[in-house]
Amino acid sequence: MAPASSHGLMLVLSPFQSVVSWTGERIGHVTSTVQELMTVQEQNKELRAEIEQLRAQNLEASEAVAENQRLRALLGYKESAKQFDLMAARVIGRESATWSSMVVINRGAADGLMNDMAVVTELGLVGHVSEVGLNSSKVQLILDPRSSVGTLVQRPESRVLGIVEGDLNNPTMPRMVNIPKDADVKVDDVIVTSGFGGVYPKGIVVGHVREIKNDEGGLLKYGVLETTVDFQRLEDLAVIVVSREAPPTPLQPAPATE
Amino acid sequence: MKTFGLWALLTAVFYVLQTSLLPIFSYGGISTNFMLLLTVSTAFILGARKGVFMGFAAGLLQDLTTGSYFGCSIFSYMLIGLGCGKFSTHVFKEQFFVPVLTSIVAAAFHYAMMLMFMLLFGYRFDIEAHAGQTLLPMMLYQFLFAYPVHRLVYNFDKRVKRI
Numbered sequence: 156m157a158p159a160s161s162h163g164l165m166l167v168l169s170p171f172q173s174v175v176s177w178t179g180e181r182i183g184h185v186t187s188t189v190q191e192l193m194t195v196q197e198q199n200k201e202l203r204a205e206i207e208q209l210r211a212q213n214l215e216a217s218e219a220v221a222e223n224q225r226l227r228a229l230l231g232y233k234e235s236a237k238q239f240d241l242m243a244a245r246v247i248g249r250e251s252a253t254w255s256s257m258v259v260i261n262r263g264a265a266d267g268l269m270n271d272m273a274v275v276t277e278l279g280l281v282g283h284v285s286e287v288g289l290n291s292s293k294v295q296l297i298l299d300p301r302s303s304v305g306t307l308v309q310r311p312e313s314r315v316l317g318i319v320e321g322d323l324n325n326p327t328m329p330r331m332v333n334i335p336k337d338a339d340v341k342v343d344d345v346i347v348t349s350g351f352g353g354v355y356p357k358g359i360v361v362g363h364v365r366e367i368k369n370d371e372g373g374l375l376k377y378g379v380l381e382t383t384v385d386f387q388r389l390e391d392l393a394v395i396v397v398s399r400e401a402p403p404t405p406l407q408p409a410p411a412t413e
Numbered sequence: 414m415k416t417f418g419l420w421a422l423l424t425a426v427f428y429v430l431q432t433s434l435l436p437i438f439s440y441g442g443i444s445t446n447f448m449l450l451l452t453v454s455t456a457f458i459l460g461a462r463k464g465v466f467m468g469f470a471a472g473l474l475q476d477l478t479t480g481s482y483f484g485c486s487i488f489s490y491m492l493i494g495l496g497c498g499k500f501s502t503h504v505f506k507e508q509f510f511v512p513v514l515t516s517i518v519a520a521a522f523h524y525a526m527m528l529m530f531m532l533l534f535g536y537r538f539d540i541e542a543h544a545g546q547t548l549l550p551m552m553l554y555q556f557l558f559a560y561p562v563h564r565l566v567y568n569f570d571k572r573v574k575r576i
Binding site for chain 1: 429432433436439441442443475478479481482524527531536538539542543546547551
């Protein structure tokens, strides 16, 4: 009797149980989904914050790598140019290059800088210190129309002298002027400082000749130079604090003869 | 005194931005001239006397710190400050169109003044080519920044007056 009634009761109740159980499961599923969603939202926030942090770190790392490369190049130049005592400096300000080309560097009289010291990068000549402050200095770039640099053609068979000055017509490309019309200057010739004038030591690369044009007077010509230094991306540079003559190259032992 | 200090601080902040941040976004070495925009906005908001003074201060700051041709920017900015200040009496302070437009004209005027100085100093160059290379990008930069700078100066002035 008992099993029969039990079976009957179960038969009646089981559909309700199924429905309630199914509903319970659904509610449980929805609750867990909501909980998960809330957790996911939190996780999402945390992950976003982490991504932002990693992006910032990545940016800092990229910047550090770029700075490292620049400083390594400058250090390499410092080690190779033994005739100069160099002081590393950083550009902290610059004015738009419409009429003049000047930058401000983070070294001044307190670091031993003086007026008319030459400024270079590992690629070549930048300009000279035109005004020294206590902790900063103004550097007149070779692109400035007021700047004049005594230069010569590096090619041994030429060695023609000229003056490199900034050109208002083309603020990014200075001109090598005062070249006699029959002088041996060719396109792609490398132009280096001549050492005349006492401001710029001899032998620093200024640029190479991109174009040669006749001067208005007819007796002279001038060369349009492409500078080796990219003045638009000038960040780290070096001031030549002391300049000595380049040491002679060591003598090579004569090859042994049998 | 406090007002003066706040305006001096604003000028310094603009100057630092002009010489350190803007060159990164420059085109061929040309970028926005915040000192000029500041002079124009100040003259339109505060009148001729203060416009001339801002022109003097901004020009002095620029000429002294960048090693440019000393006095040229001072003179040019003072004239611009005076002109805009005199004209400001015809313009409502809430009206932004005229100051923004004037900033572009002021850039051209400043360029013409500097051009005149360069010729007086003895530099010879192809004026047409130079203007094509520099004046147009300069005016475009001024146009891009004129409105935000003028609004900022306008709001700054309102806040300073409340202090």
